[in-house]
Amino acid sequence: MDIKEYVTDIAKRAKAASRTLATLSTDVKNTALLKMADRLEEQAAAIIEANKKDMADGEAKGLSKAMLDRLMLDEKRVKGMADTLREVAGLPDPVGEVIRMWKRPNGLQIGKVRVPIGVVGIIYESRPNVTADAASLCLKTGNAVILRGGSEAIHSNTAIAKALKEAGAEAGIPADAVAVMEITDRAAVMEMLKLDKFVDLVIPRGGEALIKAVAENSTVPVVKHDKGLCHTYVDEDADPMMALKICYNAKVQRPGVCNAMETLLVHKKAADGWLPAIGKKFKEAGVEIRGCERTLKILPYAVAASAEDWDTEYLDLIISVKVVDSLQEAIDHIAEHGSSHSEAIITENYSHAQRFLQEVDAAAVYVNASTRFTDGGQFGLGAEVGISTSKLHARGPMGLEDLTTTKYIIYGSGQVRK
Amino acid sequence: MDIKEYVTDIAKRAKAASRTLATLSTDVKNTALLKMADRLEEQAAAIIEANKKDMADGEAKGLSKAMLDRLMLDEKRVKGMADTLREVAGLPDPVGEVIRMWKRPNGLQIGKVRVPIGVVGIIYESRPNVTADAASLCLKTGNAVILRGGSEAIHSNTAIAKALKEAGAEAGIPADAVAVMEITDRAAVMEMLKLDKFVDLVIPRGGEALIKAVAENSTVPVVKHDKGLCHTYVDEDADPMMALKICYNAKVQRPGVCNAMETLLVHKKAADGWLPAIGKKFKEAGVEIRGCERTLKILPYAVAASAEDWDTEYLDLIISVKVVDSLQEAIDHIAEHGSSHSEAIITENYSHAQRFLQEVDAAAVYVNASTRFTDGGQFGLGAEVGISTSKLHARGPMGLEDLTTTKYIIYGSGQVRK
Numbered sequence: 001m002d003i004k005e006y007v008t009d010i011a012k013r014a015k016a017a018s019r020t021l022a023t024l025s026t027d028v029k030n031t032a033l034l035k036m037a038d039r040l041e042e043q044a045a046a047i048i049e050a051n052k053k054d055m056a057d058g059e060a061k062g063l064s065k066a067m068l069d070r071l072m073l074d075e076k077r078v079k080g081m082a083d084t085l086r087e088v089a090g091l092p093d094p095v096g097e098v099i100r101m102w103k104r105p106n107g108l109q110i111g112k113v114r115v116p117i118g119v120v121g122i123i124y125e126s127r128p129n130v131t132a133d134a135a136s137l138c139l140k141t142g143n144a145v146i147l148r149g150g151s152e153a154i155h156s157n158t159a160i161a162k163a164l165k166e167a168g169a170e171a172g173i174p175a176d177a178v179a180v181m182e183i184t185d186r187a188a189v190m191e192m193l194k195l196d197k198f199v200d201l202v203i204p205r206g207g208e209a210l211i212k213a214v215a216e217n218s219t220v221p222v223v224k225h226d227k228g229l230c231h232t233y234v235d236e237d238a239d240p241m242m243a244l245k246i247c248y249n250a251k252v253q254r255p256g257v258c259n260a261m262e263t264l265l266v267h268k269k270a271a272d273g274w275l276p277a278i279g280k281k282f283k284e285a286g287v288e289i290r291g292c293e294r295t296l297k298i299l300p301y302a303v304a305a306s307a308e309d310w311d312t313e314y315l316d317l318i319i320s321v322k323v324v325d326s327l328q329e330a331i332d333h334i335a336e337h338g339s340s341h342s343e344a345i346i347t348e349n350y351s352h353a354q355r356f357l358q359e360v361d362a363a364a365v366y367v368n369a370s371t372r373f374t375d376g377g378q379f380g381l382g383a384e385v386g387i388s389t390s391k392l393h394a395r396g397p398m399g400l401e402d403l404t405t406t407k408y409i410i411y412g413s414g415q416v417r418k
Numbered sequence: 419m420d421i422k423e424y425v426t427d428i429a430k431r432a433k434a435a436s437r438t439l440a441t442l443s444t445d446v447k448n449t450a451l452l453k454m455a456d457r458l459e460e461q462a463a464a465i466i467e468a469n470k471k472d473m474a475d476g477e478a479k480g481l482s483k484a485m486l487d488r489l490m491l492d493e494k495r496v497k498g499m500a501d502t503l504r505e506v507a508g509l510p511d512p513v514g515e516v517i518r519m520w521k522r523p524n525g526l527q528i529g530k531v532r533v534p535i536g537v538v539g540i541i542y543e544s545r546p547n548v549t550a551d552a553a554s555l556c557l558k559t560g561n562a563v564i565l566r567g568g569s570e571a572i573h574s575n576t577a578i579a580k581a582l583k584e585a586g587a588e589a590g591i592p593a594d595a596v597a598v599m600e601i602t603d604r605a606a607v608m609e610m611l612k613l614d615k616f617v618d619l620v621i622p623r624g625g626e627a628l629i630k631a632v633a634e635n636s637t638v639p640v641v642k643h644d645k646g647l648c649h650t651y652v653d654e655d656a657d658p659m660m661a662l663k664i665c666y667n668a669k670v671q672r673p674g675v676c677n678a679m680e681t682l683l684v685h686k687k688a689a690d691g692w693l694p695a696i697g698k699k700f701k702e703a704g705v706e707i708r709g710c711e712r713t714l715k716i717l718p719y720a721v722a723a724s725a726e727d728w729d730t731e732y733l734d735l736i737i738s739v740k741v742v743d744s745l746q747e748a749i750d751h752i753a754e755h756g757s758s759h760s761e762a763i764i765t766e767n768y769s770h771a772q773r774f775l776q777e778v779d780a781a782a783v784y785v786n787a788s789t790r791f792t793d794g795g796q797f798g799l800g801a802e803v804g805i806s807t808s809k810l811h812a813r814g815p816m817g818l819e820d821l822t823t824t825k826y827i828i829y830g831s832g833q834v835r836k
Contacts, residue, residue, distance in 0.1 A: 019753065023777060104798055108787060117809055118779070196633070200809055215614070215637050221810040222639075242832040249834035335437065357827045359441060361536070369526055369830025378835070379826070380522055391535055391618055391823045392639040393811040405809045408797070409775045412787025414660040416667035417796070 003183060007191040010146060010179045011198035014119045017176035018144040022116050024172070026093040032171035033089035033136055037082040039167035040132065040160065044078040050159035051128065058152050066256075070126045071153055081132040081160070084383065088136040091382045094401045095142045109411040114404040116142035118200035121192050122385075123148045123214065125206045128156035135164055135178045137385050141403040144177045146192065146199065151184035158182060186213075193218035201393075205386050223394055223402075225386035227313045228258030228341035230371045233330040233356070235347035236267040240274050242368060243346040247278055249370040250344070252285045256315045258387060259342050259374040263310060263320045265330045271298055271323045287317045294323035310337045327352050331359050338362060341389055342371035363389060363396035421601060425609040428597045429616035432537045432562040435594035439560045440534050442590070444511040450589035451554055455503035457585035458550065458578065462496040468577035469546065476570050484674075488544045489571055499550040499578070502801065506554040509800045512819045513560045527829040532822045534560035536618035539610050540803075541566045541632065543624045546574035553582055553596045555803050559821040562595045564610065564617065569602035576600060604631075611636035621816075623804050641812055641820075643804035645731045646676030646759035648789045651748040651774070653765035654685040658692050660786060661764040665696055667788040668762070670703045674733045676805060677760050677792040681728060681738045683748045689716055689741045705735045712741035728755045745770050749777050756780060759807055760789035781807060781814035 001009075040047070051073040058068050094114050101111035120143045122134045131147055138145035149157040161180040169175055181188055192199060196219045204214040205225040215222055232250055234243045250261035266275060271294065279299040282289055289295070290309050291302035302321065309320040310333070324330045327345075334343055344366035345356040353367045364374045374397065376384025381399035388394040394402035419427075458465070469491040476486055512532050519529035538561045540552045549565055556563035567575040579598040587593055599606055610617060614637045622632040623643040633640055650668050652661045668679035684693060689712065697717040700707055707713070708727050709720035720739065727738040728751070742748045745763075752761055762784035763774040771785045782792045792815065794802025799817035806812040812820035 019777070019779075022779070102798065104796070108791065110797055115779070219633050221808065223810070239832075245832060245834055253835055359437070361437075361440070361533070362825060364826040364828060366828045367830055369828055369833040370835050372835035373526065373828065373833070374826075378522070379528055380520065390639065392641070395823055396826050405813055407780060408782040408792075408814050410782060410784045410787055410791065412785055414657075414663060415787040415791065416663055417671055417788050417790035 003188050004191050007188050011195045013176035014144040014146055014179050015198040017174035018118045020174045021142045021177055028172055030089040032168050032173045033085050035167040035171050036164045037085035039163045040082045043163045047159045048073055050155040053155040054153050081129050084133055085136045088140050088383050094404050106415050108415050111409045112406050113409055115407050117405050119144045121146040121199050121202040123204040125150040128153045131157045131160045141400055146179045148181040196220045223388050223390045226389035227339050229262050229313045229339040230342045231263045231334050232261050232344045233265040234270050235352050236269040237349035238346040239348055244278055246370050248281050250372055251319050255317050259371050262313055265322050265324050268323050268325055287319055290320045292322040295321045334360055342374040344371050421605050422609050425606050429613045431594035432564055432597050433616040435592035436536045436562040438592045439595055446590055448507040450586050450591045451503050451507035453585040453589050454582045455500040457581045458500045461581045465577045466491055468573040471573040472571050499547050502551055503554045506558050506801055512822050524833050526833050529827045530824050531827055533825050535823050537562045539564045539617050539620040541622045543568040546571045549575045549578045559818055564597045566599040614638045641806050641808045644807035645757050647731045647757040648679050648760045649681045649752050650679050650762045651683040652688050653770050654687040655767035656764040657766055662696055664788050666699050669737050673735050677789050679789055680731055683740050683742050686741050686743055705737055708738045710740040713739045752778055760792040762789050
């Protein structure tokens with residue numbers, strides 16, 4: 001079978017399954033999720049065995065230690081996946097919710113109801129737990145899912161999906177509701193992106209190049225899970241101790257993730273007094289500082305930032321630092337260089353806080369808190385499918401609701417249009 | 419200037435204007451809308467003069483009478499545009515609405531707020547009133563708009579935009595908030611579709627070929643205003659008089675629009691008794707009937723439907739008619755041939771009504787009413803930007819809310835992530 005046929009066949013069958021899924025009751029879906037959780041634990045040995053193949057291949061291919069760590073599965077991580085499934089079973093089911101219902105003067109009763117989207121394609125890399133997480137979120141919302149993990153995790157992903165499918169079948173879930181693309185060629189992804197007749201939404205999670213390729217080639221709507229080039233602006237009226245604590249947290253607590261700070265903007269009036277203090281903390285934590293000219297004068301151990309630094313997501317213990325003349329300059333810098341993910345101001349000035357909240361265009365805008373909070377769990381939304389950096393359909397941490405669309409249902413009694 | 423430069427310049431300036439627009443108060447926006455309405459009326463003579471050029475060009479090019487009628491502007495139609503602007507001024511402003519706000523255990527106060535999308539590109543044909551309508555809806559929601567009307571209406575559109583811009587400037591609206599693409603080449607549209615850095619949303623309204631070209635070539639998110647291949651299913655348990663009234667209305671009242679019925683599905687038990695009655699009414703109204711084999715036996719004056727008929731949006735006094743064995747067959751036919759726009763069942767059977775509402779996947783699903791009601795005004799949403807046949811972001815009649823996105827605003831007091 002050629003790749004096009006292979007992918008089209010998966011997508012067609014997923015579409016057919018999605019029609020059944022849309023009609024399943026919450027009870028059936030939850031029972032399936034709980035069975036799936038048990039089955040993952042029961043088949044832990046087989047899953048770990050499959051994962052060993054991926055690990056061996058990965059080592060042979062020379063994957064980095066960080067990549068191998070993300071790929072690795074053990075008893076604890078399999079249990080972690082099972083627990084996520086149980087957690088998703090416990091969340092409220094958004095499908096069928098009547099968001100609003102109203103009556104028109106002619107007696108038509110019009111309701112806006114949440115319904116599944118249909119077929120969701122998820123493109124991701126390395127972590128095999130995404131297979132279980134994404135499948136559970138899609139099942140809970142009545143969507144069929146096509147999972148396209150990376151080639152480096154194919155044995156693990158296939159073993160996980162096998163356990164999910166077996167348990168799902170026992171609970172009445174159509175076999176094609178969860179599909180794993182076993183051909184992991186880039187060409188197979190490109191085929192899926194053209195199947196807008198069958199696939200309703202694609203969520204790419206991964207490197208910039210992958211996301212760019214998806215956005216440029218897809219006729220299926222895309223919600224991106226893109227990079228986070230997050231700024232923190234320390235205002236002239238910032239509480240210096242609070243600013244230290246927040247900036248340190250935003251950069252150092254977990255530098256490899258999208259909601260970590262990459263660029264620090266400091267008002268010129270705060271620079272002389274405050275920069276040496278944060279510089280010292282960063283230095284102690286091993287953070288490399290790349291500063292603008294004014295920063296270099298205050299922090300002699302910093303290196304000079306190049307023009308590209310302001311557009312770079314380091315995902316590492318590196319930070320770019322710029323001294324600005326005003327709140328306006330900070331807002332302008334963010335508009336030019338930010339990725340509209342998470343942006344923060346540290347200030348005690350009421351008007352500055354309100355202006356920042358209003359004028360900065362990003363998925364999450366903070367006053368006096370660390371950008372690291374941009375996360376479905378931290379926001380209290382329950383499990384998350386990803387963090388949308390798109391503006392349309394969903395923005396910021398995507399919860400179950402964001403895996404639904406709506407339809408209008410209209411109860412009439414013979415009305416005709418005049 | 420080449421086309422790419424021309425379009426990029428428009429888009430860049432629109433993006434810059436959108437930052438100012440996002441901060442305008444509702445009062446400023448409403449004042450501008452009212453001034454714009456007055457200015458349109460004041461400049462009616464100039465606008466009608468410009469329209470005469472388009473009409474003359476259109477006649478020379480041999481545009482159809484229907485096209486010329488859509489293109490034509492007179493005093494009354496200019497007043498109609500002005501009235502729409504005043505109506506939009508009277509609608510509630512969705513921008514700034516806090517949809518939800520909650521407090522996390524760590525004290526973070528998280529709010530989800532409606533904000534403008536940014537820059538919206540609208541691609542449309544013939545009717546110059548869309549220029550004023552779309553501009554007013556985008557202005558009300560704080561979005562900059564790039565209007566790309568057809569070449570056949572370019573003089574009218576430019577004259578309308580001139581009036582809007584002049585009045586807007588007096589009220590403090592940035593000049594680049596409303597841009598008209600005066601180069602109407604298809605190539606210019608294609609350029610805009612690649613400018614995802616500046617343009618946040620594209621709404622194509624028009625023929626299937628246009629919409630397909632946009633969907634296939636755009637890296638900007640697209641909300642389609644696509645075709646409506648709407649069905650009405652007359653169930654075995656339908657009230658025959660109600661079915662007559664509704665089916666006649668759905669087909670005949672205004673056949674040239676997307677929410678008109680194109681295919682009638684009739685349960686076999688209703689066919690013998692009921693089809694002759696609707697057939698007679700259709701015949702009297704000059705509707706051509708294209709029937710399946712079973713239909714032809716009952717309505718000898720019908721012509722045989724070809725396979726393509728089930729996939730054809732006639733937008734005319736033509737209807738395809740199919741006799742089905744069951745509700746299931748009707749639902750399956752709609753899933754295969756429908757365009758997910760508007761679908762109706764006529765029945766007195768409670769379970770059939772509920773199944774149809776749940777299982778039919780469309781923007782609007784009706785029980786016992788005409789599909790002709792799918793419309794922002796009829797639904798009570800106020801003015802509409804179009805009817806989305808996309809599933810993502812907006813579905814069905816698009817009101818002001820659908821021209822907004824959200825951002826999370828987070829009020830902290832020094833919180834850091836643990």
